[in-house]
Amino acid sequence: MNGLLPRHKRDPYWLLLPTVALLAVFFFYPLVDAVRLSLHEWDLLTEPRYVGLGNYRALIESGELWHALVTTLTFSVVVVAGSMLLGLGLALALNRDTAFAAFVRGAVFSAYVISWVSVALLWLWVLDSDAGALTAILRSVGLPTKNWLGDPNIALYSLAGVTIWKIAGYSMVLFLAGLQDIPRALYEAAALDGAGKFARFWNVTWPLLRPTTAFVATTSLIVSFQVFDVVRVMTQGGPVKSTTVFVYAIYEQVFLNLRVGRASALVVVFFGLLLVLTALQLYAWRKKGAT
Amino acid sequence: MKPLALSKGAENALLGCVALLWLLPYAWMVSTSFKTLPEIVRAPTAPLPAGLNFAAYQGVLEAMPLGRYFLNTTVMALGIAAIQILVALPAGYALAKLRYAGRGLAFGLVIATLLIPAQVRFVPVFTMLAEVSLINTMTALVLPFGVSAFGTFLIRQALLSVPDSIIEAARLDGASELRIVYGLLAPMLKPTLVAFFLFSFVYHWNDYFWPLVMTTDDQVRTLPLGIALLREQGTGVRWHVVMAGNVALSAPALLVFAFAQKHLLRAVAAKAF
Numbered sequence: 001m002n003g004l005l006p007r008h009k010r011d012p013y014w015l016l017l018p019t020v021a022l023l024a025v026f027f028f029y030p031l032v033d034a035v036r037l038s039l040h041e042w043d044l045l046t047e048p049r050y051v052g053l054g055n056y057r058a059l060i061e062s063g064e065l066w067h068a069l070v071t072t073l074t075f076s077v078v079v080v081a082g083s084m085l086l087g088l089g090l091a092l093a094l095n096r097d098t099a100f101a102a103f104v105r106g107a108v109f110s111a112y113v114i115s116w117v118s119v120a121l122l123w124l125w126v127l128d129s130d131a132g133a134l135t136a137i138l139r140s141v142g143l144p145t146k147n148w149l150g151d152p153n154i155a156l157y158s159l160a161g162v163t164i165w166k167i168a169g170y171s172m173v174l175f176l177a178g179l180q181d182i183p184r185a186l187y188e189a190a191a192l193d194g195a196g197k198f199a200r201f202w203n204v205t206w207p208l209l210r211p212t213t214a215f216v217a218t219t220s221l222i223v224s225f226q227v228f229d230v231v232r233v234m235t236q237g238g239p240v241k242s243t244t245v246f247v248y249a250i251y252e253q254v255f256l257n258l259r260v261g262r263a264s265a266l267v268v269v270f271f272g273l274l275l276v277l278t279a280l281q282l283y284a285w286r287k288k289g290a291t
Numbered sequence: 292m293k294p295l296a297l298s299k300g301a302e303n304a305l306l307g308c309v310a311l312l313w314l315l316p317y318a319w320m321v322s323t324s325f326k327t328l329p330e331i332v333r334a335p336t337a338p339l340p341a342g343l344n345f346a347a348y349q350g351v352l353e354a355m356p357l358g359r360y361f362l363n364t365t366v367m368a369l370g371i372a373a374i375q376i377l378v379a380l381p382a383g384y385a386l387a388k389l390r391y392a393g394r395g396l397a398f399g400l401v402i403a404t405l406l407i408p409a410q411v412r413f414v415p416v417f418t419m420l421a422e423v424s425l426i427n428t429m430t431a432l433v434l435p436f437g438v439s440a441f442g443t444f445l446i447r448q449a450l451l452s453v454p455d456s457i458i459e460a461a462r463l464d465g466a467s468e469l470r471i472v473y474g475l476l477a478p479m480l481k482p483t484l485v486a487f488f489l490f491s492f493v494y495h496w497n498d499y500f501w502p503l504v505m506t507t508d509d510q511v512r513t514l515p516l517g518i519a520l521l522r523e524q525g526t527g528v529r530w531h532v533v534m535a536g537n538v539a540l541s542a543p544a545l546l547v548f549a550f551a552q553k554h555l556l557r558a559v560a561a562k563a564f
Contacts, residue, residue, distance in 0.1 A: 003390040011468055012391040015381035022438040027404045030415035107310040113548040115497030117515040118541040122316045125530050133319050136336045226410050229499045233519050247410045263414050271411045
């Protein structure tokens with residue numbers, strides 16, 4: 001083990017004490033407590049009552065768990081695919097040192113900097129079915145318009161589109177960093193061999209970018225899995241529960257239904273899913289380190 | 292040249308459209324914020340307001356204690372970012388520079404918290420804080436974020452490249468461990484600390500989820516919450532007021548971005564590496 005010997009044996013421990021104390025109180029104890037709460041029925045007002053696995057059973061039997069899972073996964077798949085394609089395309093097009101490219105990069109990335117609430121309100125108004133800008137534009141060119149947030153078959157995809165708008169800049173920045181790590185000499189060699197634009201992308205860029213791609217995919221998967229703000233502000237889980245994603249279902253159980261036990265059971269399942277996703281991410285990360 | 296490849300001009304035009312796709316919603320927001328109610332409900336909607344009308348901004352000020360929310364948000368975000376750095380510096384030092392039993396375990400615990408986001412913690416933390424009557428306090432907004440695994444990790448990484456000899460020299464001069472951490476090493480880490488501070492500040496300034504579940508009271512409510520409430524007040528479609536509020540909410544973050552783009556990008560890129 002490298003590093004200096006502490007002057008006093010106890011030095012490292014009190015240096016770590018604030019961190020460890022906060023971790024214990026606000027991270028690890030809550031995790032254990034969530035498991036305990038998930039085995040009880042509790043409305044925050046009366047005494048909690050032990051119900052064993054009753055909450056889990058109820059969530060499965062009512063179909064709520066399955067619905068939250070399907071909704072969240074659908075949303076995540078659309079968001080990950082959309083933001084990655086867009087991010088990669090933009091990174092490829094904007095990987096040059098001109099003022100115009102810097103301007104476009106800044107415009108796209110600005111959405112990542114502002115709050116989710118800002119983005120949600122912005123698009124709520126743009127997508128407004130009466131006086132929204134999108135409706136006005138579509139009408140003026142004679143195209144049919146849709147009830148983007150009021151139609152249960154469309155609302156989830158509208159939210160996914162808004163989320164892509166928000167985070168595409170993030171994957172663009174990561175892809176740009178990945179592109180800059182690719183040695184220029186490889187492209188020159190490929191060009192000398194007579195490789196065209198597409199051959200160079202397929203044989204040089206794509207394979208060398210794969211670790212970045214895996215990393216961006218898993219990171220945006222985890223981010224989109226935790227979606228809440230756009231749902232709360234734009235659709236409140238509706239219409240007819242079509243946008244009730246996992247975290248919104250948890251929120252609804254606690255603050256609207258006052259069912260802490262049911263919510264905690266959802267939290268425990270959600271945490272389990274995040275563990276699986278993170279295992280995927282670590283795997284992608286390890287591969288990235290290996291290249 | 293391949294037939295499929297776009298000409299430079301067409302490519303630039305396409306990229307210009309992309310930039311517009313991101314900038315037009317902002318323009319629409321600003322334009323709406325200067326309109327009046329009759330202009331909002333009129334169809335078809337005009338792209339520009341009839342004049343520079345500040346009534347919507349007046350409306351925001353009437354609907355909420357904007358100054359109070361602004362102050363709350365700033366105090367909360369500053370408090371979180373400052374505590375995170377103050378707590379992470381000694382921890383990062385112990386994790387990077389000292390040799391003792393349990394170092395690997397401590398580092399593992401810090402990294403493990405990346406697995407426990409706010410969405411997983413909020414139910415039990417809410418019931419815990421309710422038990423000690425801390426809901427609706429600044430403490431409930433700040434303290435649960437006192438440790439940042441990302442910040443601790445960044446500081447540890449930066450300290451790994453500081454030579455041991457500098458610390459040994461300070462020890463010979465009789466400096467205490469705290470003096471070494473805050474007086475000697477912290478100034479050396481300035482670029483890392485600035486990048487992390489900005490990242491954390493903007494992140495928590497923008498946060499909606501935690502303040503939403505931890506507050507019900509005007510006294511501690513934050514700006515994103517207040518602005519989102521503008522639309523829920525049930526006063527009909529007062530989109531000009533909502534958008535005026537949204538300008539107030541997004542402008543600070545965009546200003547920070549405009550002036551500190553390099554630092555923010557540094558922090559974002561660091562998250563990946």
